[in-house]
Amino acid sequence: MRFFSNTLMIVGTIFLFYYLYKLYQLYKEEVEQEKEWVQEAVNEKIDEEPEQLYELNTDKIKYSLYNPSFEGLHELSSLYKLVVHNNLWINQPFHTKFYEFLMIINDNNFMIIDPLSKVITINMRDKYNKVQTSKSYQVYSTKEIIKYAIPYCMDNIKRFNKKDAQNLLISIFVVALKQSVHYLSHEVPQNSIDKLLKGYKHAQAVRSIVELVEEADEQLYFIQESIYDAFTVLETFPYNDSEVSKVIEKRRQPPQKLLQKI
Amino acid sequence: MAHDQIFTLRDDAGVELKIIPVALNLDKEIYLLHIFEEDHSAKKKFIRNELALIGNQILTSTFSDTVHLMEELNLFDIGNHQNKYLDITEYQSTKNLKLKHNGDENIFISKSEAKAMYKIFNLAFLGYSVAAVLEKEFRFTPQLLAKTLHDNQLLLR
Numbered sequence: 001m002r003f004f005s006n007t008l009m010i011v012g013t014i015f016l017f018y019y020l021y022k023l024y025q026l027y028k029e030e031v032e033q034e035k036e037w038v039q040e041a042v043n044e045k046i047d048e049e050p051e052q053l054y055e056l057n058t059d060k061i062k063y064s065l066y067n068p069s070f071e072g073l074h075e076l077s078s079l080y081k082l083v084v085h086n087n088l089w090i091n092q093p094f095h096t097k098f099y100e101f102l103m104i105i106n107d108n109n110f111m112i113i114d115p116l117s118k119v120i121t122i123n124m125r126d127k128y129n130k131v132q133t134s135k136s137y138q139v140y141s142t143k144e145i146i147k148y149a150i151p152y153c154m155d156n157i158k159r160f161n162k163k164d165a166q167n168l169l170i171s172i173f174v175v176a177l178k179q180s181v182h183y184l185s186h187e188v189p190q191n192s193i194d195k196l197l198k199g200y201k202h203a204q205a206v207r208s209i210v211e212l213v214e215e216a217d218e219q220l221y222f223i224q225e226s227i228y229d230a231f232t233v234l235e236t237f238p239y240n241d242s243e244v245s246k247v248i249e250k251r252r253q254p255p256q257k258l259l260q261k262i
Numbered sequence: 263m264a265h266d267q268i269f270t271l272r273d274d275a276g277v278e279l280k281i282i283p284v285a286l287n288l289d290k291e292i293y294l295l296h297i298f299e300e301d302h303s304a305k306k307k308f309i310r311n312e313l314a315l316i317g318n319q320i321l322t323s324t325f326s327d328t329v330h331l332m333e334e335l336n337l338f339d340i341g342n343h344q345n346k347y348l349d350i351t352e353y354q355s356t357k358n359l360k361l362k363h364n365g366d367e368n369i370f371i372s373k374s375e376a377k378a379m380y381k382i383f384n385l386a387f388l389g390y391s392v393a394a395v396l397e398k399e400f401r402f403t404p405q406l407l408a409k410t411l412h413d414n415q416l417l418l419r
Contacts, residue, residue, distance in 0.1 A: 118419050120411060121364065122404050124323040133364065136408035138417040238412030240404040 110142035134242035
């Protein structure tokens with residue numbers, strides 16, 4: 001009996017060891033398998049094909065732009081490029097309004113009286129022997145002032161968000177026009193400026209900016225500063241107010257946009 | 263007013279003309295704009311026009327008008343209400359001439375000032391031929407005069 005129980009214990013122990021051994025082997029296989037998978041995954045990652053890059057053919061993209069040189073705005077085409085091409089500010093209504101202001105500045109000889117000018121009254125006999133009185137003074141061309149002021153302000157303007165920056169640009173035109181004279185009219189009539197801004201979505205914002213500039217707001221002082229700086233750089237022209245008065249010209253046909261590459 | 267500046271312009275025949283502002287009275291800023299041509303070969307100078315500049319105003323632009331103004335100065339209180347350029351006024355029983363002009367400022371001229379100006383006006387012709395101004399006076403247009411003044415920085419304060 002005792003022998004039987006001893007044998008049973010021995011056999012039981014052997015089975016137990018065998019069972020543990022089998023468990024160990026299974027565990028080992030599993031670990032090996034996992035290692036293999038990890039290795040495979042790592043290898044797969046390394047061997048992964050490079051991502052396919054599709055280049056945008058930006059040189060083939062065309063934008064709907066105005067053509068200043070084509071429409072007689074040769075002198076202002078560099079300004080158009082600086083503002084519209086360089087920043088891709090082709091969003092409406094800014095794009096068209098900016099171009100309208102460029103056209104009115106280009107088509108009319110607006111002048112800003114030199115603050116340092118003397119006003120000399122001339123009494124002169126005309127060809128009919130009548131004494132005509134006129135005034136002479138020296139002036140700056142508003143077109144030249146705008147050509148100088150916008151590049152001068154561009155860095156400052158870009159610090160603002162796009163919407164404000166665009167309103168600031170339009171307000172430079174308004175500030176310069178408000179200081180301008182046009183032939184016999186003593187000043188550019190406010191209603192001409194109002195007509196230009198009529199229907200413009202951000203007209204009120206532009207008016208507020210102009211008011212701030214006139215109040216010498218510190219943050220916007222660079223606009224008036226650009227005009228003062230232009231006075232020191234640009235040449236003056238003589239002006240005599242005996243010339244025939246002219247109406248402010250505005251083009252009847254709207255400008256045409258063309259698809260162009262930048 | 264830079265009265266010592268000499269600058270040039272040309273008449274219709276392309277003859278070079280010079281302008282010299284001659285000071286008649288510095289206190290009242292009264293100048294004679296002396297316009298003349300110069301013939302270097304003949305060593306002669308010809309007056310082509312005389313303009314009177316008073317303050318910021320070209321009062322007369324033809325030779326006859328300028329002479330007329332100078333004669334009114336010369337007449338002083340012998341002149342009368344028919345005077346074109348100068349009114350006779352009296353202040354504390356002293357007679358003065360008052361400039362008739364559209365300017366904001368009143369310009370009064372005393373007797374001695376009037377005499378001095380008339381004297382300088384006559385001296386200004388010494389060494390010049392006056393016949394040319396009578397025969398072919400050079401007439402400015404307002405635009406040309408404005409340009410001439412500007413070219414020589416005389417429109418600057």
